[in-house]
Amino acid sequence: MLQLDNVVVKYGSFRALDGVSLEVGQGELVVLLGANGAGKSTIFRAISGLNLVAEGDIRFNGESLVGLKPSKIVEAGIVQCPEGRKLFPQMSVLKNLMLGAYVHRKDKQGVQRSLEHVFELFPILKEKKDDAAGSLSGGQQQMVAIGRALMSRPKVLLMDEPSLGLAPLVVKQMFETIKQINAEGTSVLLAEQNAYAALQIADRAYVIESGRIVAEGDRDAMMNDDKIRKAYIGA
Secondary structure, X not given: OEEEEXXXXXXXXXXXXXXXXXXXXXXXXXXXXOOOOOOHHHHHHHHOOOOOOOEEEEEEOOEEOOOOOHHHHHHHOEEEEOOOOOOOOOOEHHHHHHHOOHHHOOOHHHHHHHHHHHHHHOHHHHHOOXXXXXXXXXXXXXXXXXXXHHOOOOOEXXXXXXXXXXXXXXXXXXXXXXXXXXXXXXXXXXXXXXXXXXXXXXXXXXXXXXOEEEEEEEHHHHHOOHHXXXXXXXX
């Protein structure tokens, strides 16, 4: 479905991604593990068309994404939920959500169905739809960020550190929601430092270090790998 083949991204002479290859299949939930600065966000930005691919290819359902405008990539069905949420704090929850539906704005009925789906996932957002997004708790703001991404009707959802800065109980709820989104048919590529929680819901995982994929495997293989456990799970 989504494939990266020997992708290189450079910042000047620095190779932020150095020959990265990975894939996300139809209906899969794939986790990308790595420390800060390892290249996780750069992978997402490259997929989304926000970083220039210097070498290699990124394909979605067999078609290259390299060189496409970010808006066209969203229209194709690849949508990013960025690290740090990137909401418009002074705007209402509803207006933030509706920004995600911009590429489908002509389909009024479809947009309404998407909004109802978001409110089913996150009932608190329906209650607070007229409140400023910046007035919400951190967990609720993350719900808005995920909801905004879902309004774009993703086939593949790129989630960059969704648990960052959230309380443990909220983190648990967030991962349950991600699992539900995946179960409903959306493929997910999840970048996450909370390796244990992420692997609990994953089909497969990749580990990235210094812009290179250094390990990959299914959930059980990664959970039982001593090096992975010591480096990322703390066991």
